[in-house]
Structure formats: C-alpha cells, structure tokens
Amino acid sequence: MEHQEHNNRKCTDSQVLTVGIVSAMFFGGNQTTALWYMRSHIFDNMLKKSGFTKRLHKLKELLMNIFFSIGRIFKYIHCEMEYIIDSYPVKVCHNIRIKRCKLLKGEEYRGYNASKREYFYGFKVQLITTKEGIPVEMYFVEGK
Known part of the structure; x- marks a missing residue:
C-alpha cells in the first residue's frame, strides 16, 4: 500500500488505526472512551483526542484501502x-x-x-x- 510514516511521531499510524477500529467495534463509535481505554490498558503513548482525530482523518485513505483489500480477499475466498x-x-x-x-x-x-x-x-x-x-x-x- 506504499504507506510511509514519520519517524518522530509520538505513536504509530497502526496504533491510531487500531484505536479507530476498536472504537467502532466495541465502543459504539465513541472515540473518547476508546482512547481512554486503550491509553490505560494497552498504549501508554496514545495521543489526546484532538491529535487523534486529526491523525485518523489523515489516515482515512489508508483505512479505506485496507477495507477494500480485505473485501477483495473475502470475495475471493467465498466462491x-x-x-x-x-x-x-x-x-x-x-x-x-x-x-x-x-x-x-x-x-x-x-x-x-x-x-x-x-x-x-x-x-x-x-x-x-x-x-x-x-x-x-x-x-x-x-x-x-
């Protein structure tokens, strides 16, 4: 997918995407609650709400590419x-x-x-x- 991320970031893009997916799956889309949970249980270096939202919006193209790639795999598997x-x-x-x-x-x-x-x-x-x-x-x- 040719994704490059900066070396000097506080948390990785994969962590931001993980929190976004976790908030959609387990917290009804409530990103604030998902951020609090992930910060207190898994990721110590997680961003604050405003920084997280900006990063997630910058990654929307990557997230859609991941979604469509997984969809293509499922279409191939389900004959x-x-x-x-x-x-x-x-x-x-x-x-x-x-x-x-x-x-x-x-x-x-x-x-x-x-x-x-x-x-x-x-x-x-x-x-x-x-x-x-x-x-x-x-x-x-x-x-x-």
Missing part, C-alpha cells in the same frame, strides 16, 4: 457468490434546516426512507456483505 446488498440513509440535517445546511448543497441529497416513511437530506450507504454478515464493499451515494 459461492451469495451476497447481501443493503442500504440505509445517513441524515446530515433535519428537513427544516436544509436551507441552512453548509455541508451539502443540492436537491440530489434529498431522499426518501420508505421504512420510516420520511424524507431525509444526506447520503445513502450501500453495503455489500457475505451471507454471514461480513462487509465486503460499501458505497456512498446521494440521497436520491
């Missing part, structure tokens, strides 16, 4: 070709605040969630998993 496709909306703001939204602009982000019978403004995440529920690929598309 039965049975996958589950699902999508779910990610709301950026409530409908009443669409005109003031600074993150997104445009009608293409307005969508309809049929299961909740409501409109939303944001993205749809389309996820492909194996029949065992292991994610293989994901895509972010407009809310339409």
Whole structure:
C-alpha cells in the first residue's frame, strides 16, 4: 500500500488505526472512551483526542484501502457468490434546516426512507456483505 510514516511521531499510524477500529467495534463509535481505554490498558503513548482525530482523518485513505483489500480477499475466498446488498440513509440535517445546511448543497441529497416513511437530506450507504454478515464493499451515494 506504499504507506510511509514519520519517524518522530509520538505513536504509530497502526496504533491510531487500531484505536479507530476498536472504537467502532466495541465502543459504539465513541472515540473518547476508546482512547481512554486503550491509553490505560494497552498504549501508554496514545495521543489526546484532538491529535487523534486529526491523525485518523489523515489516515482515512489508508483505512479505506485496507477495507477494500480485505473485501477483495473475502470475495475471493467465498466462491459461492451469495451476497447481501443493503442500504440505509445517513441524515446530515433535519428537513427544516436544509436551507441552512453548509455541508451539502443540492436537491440530489434529498431522499426518501420508505421504512420510516420520511424524507431525509444526506447520503445513502450501500453495503455489500457475505451471507454471514461480513462487509465486503460499501458505497456512498446521494440521497436520491
């Protein structure tokens, strides 16, 4: 993956990615709690919250490459070709605040969630998993 990290960093990129993954898997995405846990039990030299967030955002490209590489391996291993496709909306703001939204602009982000019978403004995440529920690929598309 041709990733280079600086020699004079307080903690390694692999430690930052590990805390990010641990927070998603075991702490419901709460990075503050995951940082506290990992600092007190595993990594003594872990960054503070703001430094961690900046480093994790710089590593998002690497994390996505890792995710897609693992997904390709799972697709190669699972030869039965049975996958589950699902999508779910990610709301950026409530409908009443669409005109003031600074993150997104445009009608293409307005969508309809049929299961909740409501409109939303944001993205749809389309996820492909194996029949065992292991994610293989994901895509972010407009809310339409």
